[in-house]
Amino acid sequence: MPQIHLDEETVARLDSLRQEDEDYDELVTELINIYEAEELTLFHGGDEV
Numbered sequence: 896m897p898q899i900h901l902d903e904e905t906v907a908r909l910d911s912l913r914q915e916d917e918d919y920d921e922l923v924t925e926l927i928n929i930y931e932a933e934e935l936t937l938f939h940g941g942d943e944v
Contacts, residue, residue: 901909913922 909919909922912926913919
């Protein structure tokens with residue numbers, strides 16, 4: 896697993912999004928899933944005319 900280094904502002908923003916005992920891996924996975932779902936929605940949304 897690659898390691899990344901985040902600045903304090905980014906960590907604070909992630910902390911504000913965390914729910915209860917959710918760890919960073921779960922949070923980042925959820926954010927990626929949301930991003931991918933929105934990207935697919937935007938991509939396919941323009942196909943139907």
